[in-house]
Amino acid sequence: MNNFLFVAAENDALYNCKAGGMGDVVRDVPRQIASRGDKAHVVVPSYGRLHQQGTLKTTLTFNLRSTTYIAELYEVNPKKNFDNIHYYVIHHPEIEAGDIAHIYHNDPTEPFYTDAIKYFIFCTAVAEAIKNEAFGKIDIVHMHDWHTSLLLFLKKFHVGYRVLEKARFVYSIHNLAIQGIRPFEDNYSSVKNWFPDIPYDTESLKDYRYSDCINLMAVGIRYADAVHTVSPSYKEDILNASNPPEFIGGEGLEEDLQKADNEGRLIGILNGSNYKNIRTAEKGKIYLITINAIFKWLQEESKKYKADFLAHTGEKIAKYLVEPPEFICSSVARLTEQKFYFFKRSPDAFVEILKKLKKVNGSFILLGTGAPDYEELFRKISYEHENFIFINGQSEDVIDAIYLESNLYFMPSLFEPCGISQMLAMRNGNPCLVHHTGGLKDTVSHLKTGFSFNGATYEEKVKNMLEVFDLALKIYSKENEKWIKIQNNAKKMRFTWEKSVDEYYKLLYSINQ
Structure with a gap:
């Protein structure tokens, strides 16, 4: 039995934890994996609300900003229960609900300022949970969008989280245009402020346009064992430079994506849709x-x-x-x-x-x-x-x-x-x-x-x-x-998760079924 951990900002398997299509994917893929006899754990932030009816599993102690942080890992009930799947949320008072679907913050004057802070805390708590085997020994960590790529930063540069190297890390791109760009230093919401003692390599983390900033989307592309786009045609699109509005392609990251493609790490697999036990409305209402x-x-x-x-x-x-x-x-x-x-x-x-x-x-x-x-x-x-x-x-x-x-x-x-x-x-x-x-x-x-x-x-x-x-x-x-x-x-037309997850196992997870 393989043991999977899904890490994401949203999960539609839980009530009130969805802002977009990522929530559907994080809901459906673990169900497919569980149906094949493997075990799936799914963890998202609590946003100050999702833990309230949950069961406290453990406390997680780690260091950020030269300060001791204590977060709580709760197991929570989903909309539907499935064998072999466990759902979790991480609670910390600074991981707050935003104004977009009570998940993301809208920071128009300084993009990603608030979200970067909460996902720095969230990802470090997840790394600590993996280290403490709170989910058992993990074989595959499947991350979704820039909110989770800090796990790869910790795996690469943090000596306290070398244990993360034992797992295979897969990174799914849901929206390449939203990249989680933050300063390296001289800002409260910066890498240096939150990780002052980690000797990191700015050259391998930087954004091409703003060399004094980290690009967290790029971190996922550069350091994951496999990088996944959610359709084959989108993979082909993003290998080319954007020319808006006529064409939206790699959004400044096409060189990283071309490199990942040349290394055999970039894989396009079409998302599926659910065709069983679906919610139905009453006709004419x-x-x-x-x-x-x-x-x-x-x-x-x-x-x-x-x-x-x-x-x-x-x-x-x-x-x-x-x-x-x-x-x-x-x-x-x-x-x-x-x-x-x-x-x-x-x-x-x-x-x-x-x-x-x-x-x-x-x-x-x-x-x-x-x-x-x-x-x-x-x-x-x-x-x-x-x-x-x-x-x-x-x-x-x-x-x-x-x-x-x-x-x-x-x-x-x-x-x-x-x-x-x-x-x-x-x-x-x-x-x-x-x-x-x-x-x-x-x-x-x-x-x-x-x-x-x-x-x-x-x-x-x-x-x-x-x-x-x-x-x-x-x-x-x-x-x-x-x-x-x-x-x-x-x-x-049938765009089934069965077909998609067959390809996940073979191309993303490198597992023979």
Whole structure:
């Protein structure tokens, strides 16, 4: 039996511990591993809340800032129990919940300032737990994104954690654009402040653009035994330099990625989707479910502008209870540049889409929270266009209903490491309209399982996006047989975790099953 440890910032196997697709991966991969008879331990930060119903397993004592730190390791109950999986959180008062999904902090004036601090503490506590065999003797440590790569820093440079060298370390990249860059020194949230006694090599840790800073994403790429991208096409994309907005590639780390690829350490494996025991919504209840969610949010909301907008959205939805639209186009995503750059830069193009929908008695439903300027843009458009329903909140029930009731799922990501939303939409038989990039290339086939657009320039991409949207509406309205075939093809697609984890064992974990 192999003993795995998954280390991540989020885990959707636990309640209220998800901000994005990483949470789905950290939920599903351990379940696959456990089903094969191996043992999986999954550890995330407590964020001051997730430990409260847990069982204290041990205390962890370690040194940071020339000070003794004591953290607590709790075993916690998941949403569903599985044999061979144990779930943990690490609690320390300085590992606080952020304003993004009660996980990450948004530090606009000094990016990663607060998050770096909490993940420095978290990773050192995890290293101490591995050293003390709190999870037993670990064979494979699977880390996710920059929040966890400090484990490799400790493994390489900290004499107290040489024991980490006994395990194989795998590093998954979920979003290369978010790199966890912090100063080496002269800052409270710096490497020198938190690890004053560790003799580290700045040359091997530095960011290429800011040589006085560590790049924690780069640390994962440079020091892991295997580096994993969550789709094959995204792996190919990131080996090339970015040329935004036409092309998003290696984001300044392409040389590190090329080196990892040449050494056989960079591997692209498509994420899977869950097709068993899935949450299902009740058909025909999307507007009722949304109104219930809005009433709940209104009771919690302290910001007047947000409460006013929720009431405005509720009013719009109420009309649909009596006269529902005939066509629903939808998106569910974090409101970020990655997901909605096309709409932010060209709001007139989005308005054009709303006008096209109005002609077929259609509406656009967008659910998400995120960057304030994106929220503000979509609130403004919602006030101006009656067939745009902007659900500015997070609700699993509403999301499930959206995937069930939509006719077309829209995913115009500027770049996409893999994407889970298109898989969930296709699972429900919804064709997707996507930008032909990254993992979307690997999952959506134009005019077979959905629709895709591309272009050599930004202007060409926007023009093609609108033309392909027209094409989708035309096929839906006038070529019913063709639309049903695309729907059926989408529903038949299977991106299974069984297949993905087969490749994990062989290519990432170097284990023969």
